Amino acid sequence: MxxxxxxxxxxxxxxxxxxxxxxxxxxxxxxxxxxxxxxxxxxxxxxxxxxxxxxxxxxxxxxxxxxxxxxxxxxxxxxxxxxxxxxxxxxxxxxxxxxxxxxxxxxxxxxxxxxxxxxxxxxxxxxxxxxxxxxxxxPAYDPQQEDLQVLYRPLFMTSFLLADQLADNDFYGARTVVISSASSKTAFGTAQCLRGSGVRLVGLTSSRNVGFTESLGLYDTVLPYDAAVDVEPSVYLDFSGSADLRSTLHDRLGASLVKDISIGLTQQKASADPRSQFFFAPDQLRKRAADWGQDGFGQRFGAAWRAFTAQAGEWxxxxxxxxxxxxxxxxxxxxxxxxxxxxxxxxxx
Ligand SMILES: NC(=O)c1ccc[n+]([C@@H]2O[C@H](COP(=O)([O-])OP(=O)(O)OC[C@H]3O[C@@H](n4cnc5c(N)ncnc54)[C@H](OP(=O)(O)O)[C@@H]3O)[C@@H](O)[C@H]2O)c1
Incomplete structure (x- = not known):
């Protein structure tokens, strides 16, 4: 036995x-x-x-x-x-x-x-x-990087597909992306994928995590949860699941909040809200597999993954x-x- x-x-x-x-x-x-x-x-x-x-x-x-x-x-x-x-x-x-x-x-x-x-x-x-x-x-396996793989591989596919969905939709007309739980790995992986795509990245995080989130160098602005964001056309990527934060952002931004997407709930409360659209990674995966073919998808994802893991160990x-x-x-x-x-x-x- x-x-x-x-x-x-x-x-x-x-x-x-x-x-x-x-x-x-x-x-x-x-x-x-x-x-x-x-x-x-x-x-x-x-x-x-x-x-x-x-x-x-x-x-x-x-x-x-x-x-x-x-x-x-x-x-x-x-x-x-x-x-x-x-x-x-x-x-x-x-x-x-x-x-x-x-x-x-x-x-x-x-x-x-x-x-x-x-x-x-x-x-x-x-x-x-x-x-x-x-x-x-x-092909993506590297015995020297097993730790990075067990931590990030399940998360980074979501980061990659989420960033890609935004770019694929021209950021829904916005030029700012507001990201909650910005210190989380899936969130900062998304920010890393979005760097250089012409949008301003605003990370929202707990007061105690502002320093770490700034140190990543991935966000243009890092704010604690109780700070007010600028009123400008924005997409909201929610990794926190906070109903209060969602309401605060909708109240402040009004029609400037052009898209609200739910990805996570680090605050451990599931709260469906009709103002927010749930991100379903397999949909974007299917779309890109059709657009680029399996090999094309694999090459693009592989390049993004290598760029990410080259830095993740330092962060x-x-x-x-x-x-x-x-x-x-x-x-x-x-x-x-x-x-x-x-x-x-x-x-x-
Ligand atoms: N839909 C999908 O396909 C998909 C895929 C991957 C991940 N996700 C979701 O994305 C979220 C982040 O996952 P991760 O593994 O990347 O997280 P992680 O790196 O472990 O994130 C840690 C961060 O989450 C916040 N947090 C953690 N525990 C908390 C608590 N008890 N109360 C309040 N805040 C807490 C804090 O960030 P702040 O101080 O910055 O808030 C903390 O720095 C999860 O909800 C996960 O399920 C979704």
Whole structure:
């Protein structure tokens, strides 16, 4: 038997966690592969998976038999330790969506870049989360940059597509882009993609994060949340999910606020508002795959990703952690918003 640990979280109170231990049978069924989770990142994005877990179905990826509790998904690397498929022998390293657990059994259907987990419970869930890349055939993989990949790769695709959607629509006629939670990685990735496109970038952030956000050198202006923005034609990109901030901006800018787009909710409150349009990355992805072809898309995204990762290591340091107890400590700290944006957390299992 294989000893497995799993961190479970109370779905109604994300501060309540427990490390469960159980024994996993080494018997694998048809097409099954046993993965040992190795290295993951943890940011506010993972907290959002918990906050809107019921709404979007994030609790369904890694079901656990623990009443009212669930497993938070993380992005990272895992190694095949046992396999029924010749194409995925032990030692194969893969990147994808992983549980807060030492092990994961997947039912793999091979693809050109790796495999898809076809486990019954995952079939109705969005395909993007069910695909795993084998690192040895992934052109974007760099073994020296695993930390940057686990932290930024799931976020930067959104940054890239969001910036592209704005440019594709000529910024809806605005020349200023106002961005909340400007210190977050997805927000500053978007700002980096928008640099040089002729728009003024205004970052809004908590008072304590103004210094860090300015230090990035990505925004033309950085303001604390309680400062007034200039009244001029603007697009608002909301990563905070703050209903109060949205109302303040609409009251102040009025008709000058030409577009209001919701991307995140770092403040952990889901609040739908008809004035705001939800950003759905797959729509822009589909459009650009049609415009540019898969290869053209891959080349453009690859160039943007390389430009971003060349700088990201200078902007944000990395704190290394290991094991389930430290994973729980990082979870509590990110959940409570105590983390310093100049440091990002990577956990080895
Ligand atoms: N729709 C999509 O496709 C998509 C994709 C990726 C990410 N996102 C969303 O974008 C948001 C940012 O994710 P990230 O992983 O980039 O974040 P991150 O880098 O971990 O962001 C940290 C920042 O979030 C704010 N924050 C964190 N915890 C908080 C708390 N408890 N209370 C209030 N503010 C808090 C603070 O920024 P400030 O002080 O600057 O507010 C903090 O510096 C998340 O909501 C995520 O789900 C959406």
């Amino acid at each position: 294989i000893s497995r640990w799993t961190v479970v979280v109370d779905r109604d109170d994300l501060t309540k966690t427990e490390v469960l231990h159980d024994e996993l049978s080494p018997e694998l069924g048809d097409c099954e592969v046993l993965l040992r989770v190795d290295r993951v990142g943890l940011t506010a994005n993972n907290v959002t998976y918990g906050v809107i877990g019921d709404l979007i179905g994030y609790w369904k990826f890694f079901p656990v038999s623990a009443d009212g509790r669930g497993v938070i998904p993380l992005w990272g690397f895992a190694d095949v330790v046992d396999s029924t498929l010749d194409a995925l022998p032990p030692g194969t390293r893969v990147y994808g969506y992983l549980p807060m657990s030492s092990h994961l059994v997947v039912r793999a259907r091979l693809t050109s870049s790796g495999f898809v987990d076809t486990a019954d419970h995952r079939a109705p869930l969005p395909a993007v989360y069910n695909s795993y890349l084998v690192t040895s055939t992934d 944000v340091g990395i704190a290394q952690h290991s094991g389930p107890d430290e994973l729980v400590e990082v979870w509590q700290s990110v959940l409570a918003g105590k983390t310093d944006p100049s440091t990002a957390d990577v956990i080895t299992f």
